[in-house]
Amino acid sequence: MWVYSDMHSSVIEHFEQAEFVDQPFRPGKALKEIVFKKWEYMTQPMAIIHLLAILPTYRPIRLFRIFLIFRLFKLLRYTNSLKQFTNVLTEKRFELFTLGIFISFVIFAATAAIYIFEVDAKKTQIHTLYDDFYWSVVTLSTVGYGDITPQTSQGRAVAMMLIVVGIGVIAFFTSIIVSAFTEKLPEINKQRVFNELEHHPQHSILCGYGRLGQNVAEHLKNDNERVMMIDNNDDQIALAKQRGFLALRGDAESNELLESLNIKQAKRILCLTDNDVSNVYITLSSRQLNPDIEIIAKANSAQNKIKLTRAGANHAIAPYETAGLIAAQYAGQPVAFEAFFGLLTDDDPITVDAMRLHEGSDLIGQQSGAIDFDAHKLILFGVATETEHNIDSLDSLHNSDISQASYQMEKAHFHFNPVSSFPLLKNDVLIVFGHKYSIAKFRENHGLFKNR
């Protein structure tokens, strides 16, 4: 049980968090989390089966022995494979049928021949046709127990022929099974992937496992997102599989493939191929198949960004343009940029976060100056509002010599460093800099929860 989760890491994390926000450390909360994690493990079906299976080792209660059967339930996880195995065999039924007829004929002939030669011989071990039949099968299968052996020269000749034929039959039988599986293997794999995606929806589909795709996939993996790769290049797919991803060779432009990948229940699709025509096409078909999916598309040429957005992408990104812009800005302010991009990476505890004021937060209706960001060790970067009406109300509220900076975004307005009388409304978004613990504390104190 202790392998499943570490108790001490929970305690340490809670303690650090409490210390950072100057609150007394309350062990109860950490304890609750630990107990919850353990309980979560204990109630898994597999864990219960394990427990029942080891109970019989407690000798005094012999009744528990019946639970030994539970060990067999562990085999349940193989039922799917069994089904696939029979499927493969039925695919090859013609070959197997032919082989079966051939075997019956050989066995029939051998049984008859050996009966004729051996039944009257001295020291014979064969008395009935059934003995003959048994001997033929044992010999043909190359098992050859040796409990019954032919005594006459004619009988031995039959045995030798039967052995040679037997080797051929075994080889033929093995090759049928093997070839059936090699033919079916890609399909089995595909089916497995499809099944998995069907049972666990909310996955991400990533088209194009090129350099950008690889990079994004690693990030998604670190965030524990389930990612499905599609690429039409075998090498890239092999690479993806080697790195432990679900991957499939195929053409992402085909609706059939996207549907098999359960796109209707997918969380997002990333179109990152090196071809803008493909990206636009995939974007368009994904949007049709699932109107709610989040689509992120790569524009290899910056001018195609607008086309991707028009085709239905939520976000279009032009890597080369972005890199150029960053180079230009870096040139002017190397130290500031290095520091700022440090904040945006994950390993830095100081970070930027956006918090939406959902219904129920006590910040709605307040003025931005009334919130004590200093006490939370946070810096307010700005407020994003959905409508412009905040600005209108501002003019009447405030006449300051500080110019207010407001920036137009796609669906919102951003107010940089708002004045202290800036009114906060529902669905406004606060963007703050701060330590991740401070941000968590701030969310908790003001009823700002993620994803509500």
Add this chain to the structure above:
Amino acid sequence: MTIEANTKAEHSQKQSIVIFGGGQQGMAIAKWFGERSDEVLIVTTNPIEKNEVEQEGFNATVMEYCLDENLQAIGIGQWVNTIFCMFSEDAQNVFVTLSARALAPNLRILCIADTNGSGQKLMAAGATKVIDPYEITGNRISELIRRPLMVETLEHTILSKANLDLSEIKFESESSIRGKCLNEINLDRYNLILLGIVDQEMSEKLMFNTAGLDHQLDVNDYLVVIGPFEDIQLFREEMNL
């Protein structure tokens, strides 16, 4: 007509920023400089590309970058202070970096790395900073998934041409706020946010403003501020920075 005569005739002004490569990245950089585009020269190997660049209104020249004389002719080692190596081939970028570094030890060289592992080669060749477009975009996409609103905000403010800049202010000895602590600096009069401070003697990492730290400002520290350009200028002037 020699190359030297060619460049002289076309560009009487001496550009301090040179961009090698007129592709997407090169153009993105050139456009970013906007009003200062007179200071930018784009070097390309392709006459057609040169025409395209000129149609966009930028200075451009076609030249053989393999020859040191040509690099010197456009001012590397003299009046150029920053070059961007934005050729699509890594080998070209490495070559330019290496030649330019030999001519000008203090030049700021920014490169783009296209394939895995070329970043190290470019650094070895003497680049100041290597930018991997795939890594940057990969980060951007994963952030977009995690915190879409934040990325959008940053993209429309700091990372765009909007009048909201991220700026570093180097601390010189004669400023009026020397020896003060970080939390003693009063920014109320400016529409600015002081994000923190970078003390290069300690590390390249940002010391965050509110982390309750009482770092005394010292020569060669950098203040990292965000704000509209005019406010940053005003702050600089009034603080003698």
